[in-house]
Amino acid sequence: MPRESRLPVPIRNALPEGRILEDPATRLVYEYDAWSIVRNPPLAVAFPESTAEVRNLVRACIESGVAWTARGAGTCLSGGATPSGGTCLLIETSRMDRILSLDPEDRIAVVQPGRINLELSRAAAPFGLHFAPDPSSQSASTLGGNLAENAGGPHCFKYGMTTDHVLGLTLVDGEGEVCRLHRDDGLDLCGLVVGSEGTFGVLTECELRLIPTPTAVRTFLASFSSMEAACRAVAKIVSSGTVPAALEILDRLSIEAVEASVFAAGYPKGADAVLLVELDGEEDEVEAERIPVLRAVQSEAPLEVEETSDPEQRARLWRGRKGAFGAMGRLKPDLFVLDGVVPPSKLAAVLAEITAIGREQDILLSNVFHAGDGNLHPNLSFDGRNPGERERAMEAGRRILKLCVDAGGSISGEHGIGFEKIEHLSYLFSPTDLEILGEVRRCFDPAERCNPGKVLPLGRACGEGSSARRPGILPSREREDP
Amino acid sequence: MIPTDEPCLSAADPGSPPPPTDLPQDAALEMLRSPYERSLDCVHCGLCLPPCPTYRVSGHESDSPRGRILLIRAMAEGRLSPDDASGWEALDGCLDCRACESACPSGVTYGRILEETRRERPRLARGSLRERSLRFLLDRFIASPRGRKAALEAAVLLRALGLDRLLSRLPVLPGLLRHALSLGRSLPPRSSRRPIPPGLYPAEGPPKARIGLFTGCLMEDFFGNANRAALSLLRRCGLEVLVPSDQGCCGALHLHQGFEEACVRLLERNFAAFEGVDFIVSTAAGCGSTLREAGAIRGNDRACAFSSRVLDLSVCLDRFGPPPRPRAVPLRVVWDDPCHLRHAQGITEEPRRLLRGIPGLRLLEVEASESCCGSAGIYNLRRPETADAILERRLEALLGSGAEAVVTGNPGCQLQIANGLRARRSPLEVFHLAEILERAAGGGETAPKAPALNGSRSSRPA
Incomplete structure (x- = not known):
């Protein structure tokens, strides 16, 4: 294409020919991730393949005064992978998808950030291992994105969020330096980076913990004639001291949407809510836990209860849950998924209020959520072409x-703040809090060029020009010449 | 709320397109109305990315179903010029394998979105040489029996004279011809290519139903033996088989390229040829898929009645059979799911069930069996490099599986895989499902000669 390049020369020269694209089609398809509200076609899209290439790119951006946003598969639900603005370079990690090492004895995998979550678990399966965090997008989302957002997933109730499975990482920070951070290195800076949504730098390697795949797994599906009953059953299970691997609820509208899709799981269509419970571990452990679970479920007069340990049947029951978000396209062209958190004991009451808000705003609203940890996902389906x-x-x-905040919860459980919730940070933080958080971020990215405008409101650095970074604040820094 | 001006950014803002809330309205939208409406089911979740073979090769969103849908939508909304080369480049790059449809929770009808958009191309964008040459190729060499025969004879002649190797070394030769010559070298020998004479063939025993056998173009000319095996198997299952003389090309390749009216014309001819049969059986997944979609494409009662009677060979044998399989076939085989069987028709179990019932045969499952082989109609001629990269991934899995043979159900896939294996000097053989089943049934004159099955991999010296 004999188009005149708009790219500054240093950026154009940072990667081998053909790996920076700026044609209209490419710019268009990267204008947003899975959160459709804000769209910014990037200046260009770069496809690096190694840490050194990312470093070269970032340094070229700094030299040219251009900001950048890193992206994996673009499945983020809060705009984290949406370009920060039309003058921003998008760094796409899809070509950095190799497993650099997989050590079954130490149960550690080192991967490039573009590796798909599920494809790491697939590679570890022959050793009886898997990567525990399982966001619903896990068949598509990348580990780099999972780390950046500190992704959760149904099984995080028992096994913890992504950050609990990260041992170390390599990051090209806001000054174009390669930082290798490890959990064991004094201050846990690695933990600080996980969940920073790409505002500290671009991840280029992730050292991850793999865990043994449980020998026994049992999945229960209980359907209820009311959402309150399903929520009460969850509260009873949690208070019994049992720690199921997952506790998930889908409401009526969600059930109808997935049952109409290729992800149809055989959920009873007349039910107001279905509850998915999964127990895993050793055989006797699962056997002992199933009693209190069944007791809690039965006490709420379920319409139907299905129990299975057959892998195929279990996969079927989960299929509907994993496909629920995408299936919402059947309802309306646009979707806005929320990610609020409330104490599990307040689930039923909060859900009733959420339903009322949906009705008042005249918005089609469905709920799919991680009931065990009170992480709600109200799905707002709408048609953006209709005025208002x-x-x-x-x-x-x-x-x-x-x-959610008023009920003692939070604005985000696992989807990140991104662009989406930046205005809502004030429900949780005072201006001073935000200023301090901004200071922390500027330790890694003094000029605020890494994914600006996400997680935290833009600070002073941009407008007023920032002081240079305090020297020596980060350990394990390696200066590498280009 | 969202930072719109970033004072620290120095490069000039290229200018944002109009906000997506604007109701699209203009000529492009009118032409793209149907694909646009279909595209609204997509919520941009991204689950279609990993199964997309072209996305896996390049890692570019514009080579993914989600990206292509967005491009089509942008064209309809007036945010991307219908004349923009980069947009069509992305849309042309699609295999139309429809693996994305199997992964889509929203049931987006991607195949139709793409085909309908390609259909409107001549009205949307300035006509291109590429368009005309593709059309010429399809009309003269695929859909026309005479052209097909001529091309085939030319390939055989070149091969016999050893000229094909010489020619393919010529640097001036376009990639398409070079690739076609290479595929020609993987053609089965003449003895395996004999077509079936048209006519009515009686069932063995009292007839359960009358089948019309759709013999296809490539199937008939390249893999006549597989069609003969299919005929024999159908008869063994107690089915009467009509092979109409006036049947013709199904138009699948035309449809995939967007030449919908040509496809419809070809379909109409087959509606007439297959009047009076209970079912129409296709031995090629690609043809079967188009025949089964004829109703949706044409939208009239006659087409719908036709479509509802179309069965893939595997489904028909599974339903009315299974055919007897007294003879052991001691092979480790992999069933290669053709995309237009697995994704377009949702058929995965029937062929496997038929194979598992063969004594002595071991059916292996390999990774990525749901992924395209890169043949995709004439994709491997249009974009040889991408097709090769896609094939590579498939071959890795096949070669690592310990299988001795690959069984498939579509001529394009059979040729493509055989060609890839030949290039790697692999001893793996490629068969059509009917060939293996007929061998197990103890097939006589129509069956490949034992012990060396004359599959598509030619062991014959050129």
């Missing part, structure tokens, strides 16, 4: 998050 509908969805979202 997008605004009403945004307003419903704002009110729901406020409601």
Whole structure:
């Protein structure tokens, strides 16, 4: 294409020919991730393949005064992988998808950030191991994205979030330096980077913990005629001291959407809510835990209870849950998924209020959520082409998050703040809090060029020009010449 | 709320497109109305990325189903010029394998979105040489029996004279011809290519139903033996088989390239040829898929009635049979799911069930069996490099599986895989499902000669 390049020369020269694209089609398809509200076609899209190439790119961006956003598979639900603005370079890690090492004895895998979550577990399966965090997007989302967002997933109730499975990482920070951070190196800076949504730098390697795949797994599906009953059953299970691997609820609208899709799981269509419970571990452990689970479920007069340990049947039951988000496309062209958290004991009450907000804003609202840890995912389905509908969805979202905070919860469980919730940070943090958090971030990225405008409001660095970074604050830094 | 101006960024803003809330309205939208409406089911979740073979090769979003849908939507919304080369480059790059449809929770009808958009191309964008030459190739050499025969004879002649190798070394030769010559070298020998004479063939025993056998173009000319085996198997299952003389090309390749009206014309002819049979059986997944979609494409009662009677060979044998399989076939085989069987028709179990019932045969499962082999109609001629990269991934899995043979159900796949294996000097053989089943049934004159099955991999010196 004999188009004139808009790219500054240093960026154009940072990668081998053909790995930076700026044609209209490429710029268009990278304008947003799985959160559709804000769209910014990037300046260009770069496809690095190694840490050194990322470092060269970042240094070229610094030299040219251009900001950058890193992206994996673009499955983020809060705009984390949406370009920060039209003058931003998008660094796409899809070509950095190798497993650099997999040590079954130490149960450690080192991967490049573009590796797909599920494909790491697949590679570890022959050794009886897997990577525990299982966001619903795990068949597509990348580990780099999972780390950046500190992704969760149904099984995080028992096994912890992504950060609990990260042992170390390599990052090209906001000054173009390669930092290798490890959990054992004094201050846990590695933990600080996980969940920073790409605002500290671009991840180029991830050292991850693999865990043994449980020998016994049992999945229960219980359907209820009311959402309250399903929530009460969850509260009873949690308070019995049992720690199921997962506790998930889908409401009526979600059930109908997935049952109409290729992910149809055989959920009873007349039910108001279905509850998925999974127990795993050793055979006797699972056997002991199933009694209190069944007792809790039975006490809430379920319509139906299905119990299975057959791998195929279990996969079927989970299929509907994993496909629920995408299946919402059957309802309306646009979707806005929220990610609020409330104490599990308040689930039923909060859900009732959420339903009321949906009705008041006249927005089609469905719920799929991690009931065990009170992580709600209200899905707001709308048609952005109709005047006012997008605004009403945004307003419903704002009110729901406020409601979660007022109930003693938080605005985000696992999807990240991104662009989406940046305004809502004030429900949780004072301006001073935010200023301090900004200071922390500027230790890694003094000029605020890494994914600016996500997680934290833009600080002073941009407008006022920032002081240079305090020297020596980060350990294990390696200066590498280009 | 969102930072719109970033004072620290120095490069000039290229200018953002109009906000997506604008109701799209203009000529492009009118032409793309149907694909646009279909595209609204997509919520951009990204689950279609990993199964997309072209995305796996390049890692570019524009080579993914989600990206292509966004491009089509942008064209309809007036945010991307229908004349933009980069947009069509991305849309042309699609294999139309429809693996994305199997992964899509929203049931986006991607195949139709793509085909309908390609259909509108001549009205949307300035006509290109590429367009005309593709059309010429399809009309003269694929859909026309005479052209097909001529091309085939030319390839055989070149091979016999040893000229094909010489020619393919010529640097001036376009990639398409070079690739076609290479595929020609993987053609089965003449003895395996004999077509079936048209006519009515009686069932063995009292007839359960009357089948119309759709013999296809490539199937008939390249893999006549597989069609003969299919005929024999159907008869063994107690089915009467009509091979109509006036049947013709199904138009699948035309449809995939966007030449929908040509496809419809070809389909109409087959509607007439297959009047009066209970079922129409296809031995090629690609043809079967188009025949089964004829109703949706044409939208009238006659087409719908036709479509609802179309069965893939494996489904028909599974339903009315299974055929007897008294003879052991001691082979470790992999069933290679053709995309237009697995993704377009949702058929995975029937062929496996038929194979598992063969004594002595061991059916292996390999990774990525759901992924395209890169043949995709004439994709391997249009984009040989991408097709080779896609094939590579498939071959890795096949070669690492310990299988002795690959069994498939589509001529393009059979040729493509055989060609890849030949290039790697692999001893793996490639068969059509019907060939293996007929061998197990103790096939006589129509069956390949034992012990060396004359599959598509030619061991015959050129």
